[in-house]
Amino acid sequence: MPTRRHLLALSLAVTAATAAVGILPAGAGGFTAHDFAFAGIDGGLLPLKRFAGQPVLVVNTASRCGFTYQYDGLQALYDRYRDRGLVVLGVPSDDFGGQELDTEAEVKEFCAVNFAIDFPMTGITPVKGSGAHPFYSWARRELGPEQAPRWNFHKYLVGADGRLLAAFPTATEPTAAAVTEAVETALAGAGMGAGDGT
Structure with a gap:
């Protein structure tokens, strides 16, 4: 089974290969979120192009954080x-604060048992500094360092076309009006309608 390091290297290689053949949409550096892939929490690659046509809220999480x-x-x-x-x-x-568990299996179990999480998750991933995952390096360039994660539970909203639409800091709750309104707008822009989803 490939290690996290191998999967990250493969993700970087996929991104580099995509750039090399010139299949890059418009945006900073020619990239959109759909040009990046993460290691999945269960192994294998989780390419963001899988979600093309859908808005995606990307959130860096931690299991032992106050948030x-x-x-x-x-x-x-x-x-x-x-x-x-x-x-x-x-x-x-x-x-941030060394607040994640040691393995993907532990994270997955923690999330399932304590929060009944069933949305997709990646492997444990660096999101800041020189070792940040390429998606996070790109997002920092796109929106500026002031919109980059400063702690756990920072949120990026990616549009259906892969462009970054918004960033929300840790203290902004996932169900806050600012987030739900941005999600509604992104869904409407993707042709998925408006309303409250109830």
């Missing part, structure tokens, strides 16, 4: 909008 309770809100947001196309993508990370 871990936000998993409830993330699941509630996913439950509310999933039938209309929203994807919530959890990105476990140990970058």
Whole structure:
């Protein structure tokens, strides 16, 4: 079974190969979110192009953080909008305060047992600094360093076309009006309708 390091290297290689053949949409550096892939929490690659046509809320998470309770809100947001196309993508990370568990299996069990999480999740992933996953490096360039994660449970909203639409800091709850309004707008822009999803 490939290791996390091998999967990350493969993700980087896929991104580089895509750039080399010039199949890159418009955007900073020619990239969109759909040009990146994460290691999945169960192994294998999780390419963001899998979600093309759907808005995606990408959230760096941690299991032992004071904000871990936000998993409830993330699941509630996913439950509310999933039938209309929203994807919530959890990105476990140990970058802030060393607050993530040691293995993907532990993270998956923790999320299932404590929060009944069923939205997709990646493997444990670096999201800041020189070792940040390419998606996070790209997002920082796209929106600026002031919109980059400063702690766990930072949220990026990616549009159906792969462009970054918004960033929300840790303290913004997943079900806050700012988030739900941005999600509604993204769903409407993707041709998925408006309303409250109830």
